[in-house]
Amino acid sequence: MSSVNRDELHKLVDALPDQALASVERALSNLQTWPEIRRPMDELSRRIDAILAEREAPCTTLGSGNSRSTLGCMSTRLASAGVDAEGHGHAHASGMIRGTEFDIDLHRIFGQELQIERDIRVSRDKRNLVYALIIKGPDGTEARRETEFEMKGDPPSSANSL
């Protein structure tokens, strides 16, 4: 049994600043199905692990936050997961395999799941950055898009292992 008094919560609602109302409404709506909030994130984290295993990513965790490092043919990996009070969640992993950067996002949003994968590499002639996007929707459909961007300056030696 919770020690929190509902009357006290009603007083807190009356004192809410107007600019917080939209966010708090979504958060309280999300709490109606307790304890559902955290569970989707575990699923997303497991899925990220499965995707990395599929790719046989020889990952070495080196950094944290927004840093990573590429040391010759060594790959680095960052994986993170988080869910906000409103139940929107996001799990992420990225790294580099043989000169191709991969970046995977799994989103749980509006109760739906969306998987977004990016592969980014230098073209064979080393003039362009090739950006490939794969999006898998909640209904199972998949969309792909590939774009090339002209490069500025020379790529570093880590891009030469293509």
Place this chain on the structure above:
Amino acid sequence: MADRNTFHKLLDSLPDGALEAAEEILRSAQTGKVPFRQSVQQMRRNVRRRMALPPPVPPMEHLQKRGLPMPSRDDLDANRYASGVAWEGETRVIFKIMRIHRQELQIEERFSISEDKSKLRYSHQVLGAKGKKDTFEIGFKCT
């Protein structure tokens, strides 16, 4: 936006187990911490600010454990990213700057749901180092 009566009804229908979490959210909202949302512009500024900072250095113990040398700042700076999340009305916006092989890409993704909640919309825009922009939009049926 809902009026405060709706909030009181939401509180009355909360399961007992969720009361502590609700209290935490309501107290945070009073003090302006969570769940106030930053604007998309503020979020983009914060992401750019983070990318302008020197690259964070990986923890020495991780490197030592694997017998790896400390990478140079140049190596660290060549491949890194920063990202942020914000809301524009009912649209979730993610902005990400990726530096890959020293090339910078700015990516903005938008997620929204149709009014009847039957369709999830996703839009994606990527801006390359030399100003080329690619935009893409798709809708998915909700399950």
